[in-house]
Amino acid sequence: MQAREEATAKFDPEAIAPRLLGWYDVHARRLPWRKLPGEARQDPYKVWLSEVMLQQTTVAAVGPYFAKFTERWPTVGDLAAADDADVMAAWAGLGYYARARNLLACARAVAAMGGVFPDTEEGLRALPGLGEYTAAAVAAIAFGRRAVVVDANVERVVARLFAIDEPLPGGRAAVRFAAGQVTPDARAGDFAQAMMDLGATICTARSPRCMLCPLSGQCRGLAEGAPERLPVKAAKKAKPVRQGRAYWIERGGEVLLITRPGHGMLGGMRALPDDGWSAKGDGAAALDGAWHSGGVVRHSFTHFDLELQLMLCLSPEAVSHGSGEWWPVDDIEAAGLPTVFAKAARMAIAERNG
DNA sequence: AAGGCGTGGGA
């Protein structure tokens, strides 16, 4: 009798949320953008900011950026009033720079609405940079709205719980449906964060710690014996290797920097002039001058690997170049170069000093 | 609707 009840309860979707929330009450990660136990609700600005930073980005990487942004721009109005160049430079190194461009556009849109974020999923979804996931996450975490919050963690947890083996991204509809089945009406924000914490600390991609999982008794993937094989993902394409050149043009302790066009690769970021390797030529492709080779920077982007030949010119009067700004080499950190160019700058400085 | 779009860390 009791055995039969356990059997029928085993894969009951409604049993998931209570168990998970009980686990979360004890094991929730303490993160800077989360409310402390007892605090009523999280600041929508901080929820939104952290969620955008966390898109495709690890908690560890986000930490210092979140601290820097909230200290410098404590409210969405402060951020809306900031100079583009300052925000882009502050984002430098975090990657996916369209996020920073959308962040500013969103902050200004919210400022135009009186500095108050929309409090519904639909309203949030209309803002720049808020897709299906982020709109749901902010609605749930900042406003307590029931929302089906599906990120990579939730995909993994749900694919395992329900043993969904249709390969992603095609299987997303099935995953989303299943996620909807386990999402409770109450404690929406806690539930969303609990799913993500479970995925990040227990139901990990490679070696899930099923022994520690509060949902192990509910998990079809585990019952079938190999939860780590889920979710199934489509094979990735091989990355091509691209070649390019970047130019270090120095005069009187200052180096010539350009600002890249506001769209496409590294859009809106300060950079060294280059020969157009990113297929978004910056006008420096025809640079002439007395160059010498300064080594090769290897850098891996999402969809290609780059071998960037660094060219140095220390007699810039002989170089024809377009517009740009001369930046003190000793303060190059403050320029906010994306990592590939920060690497090149480091190499150039070592070259000229050595 | 498939592909563009960064980066750093872990296995």
Place this chain on the structure above:
DNA sequence: TTCCCAAGCCT
């Protein structure tokens, strides 16, 4: 070393 992955969005 190499590969995979991380709180996705936009076009």
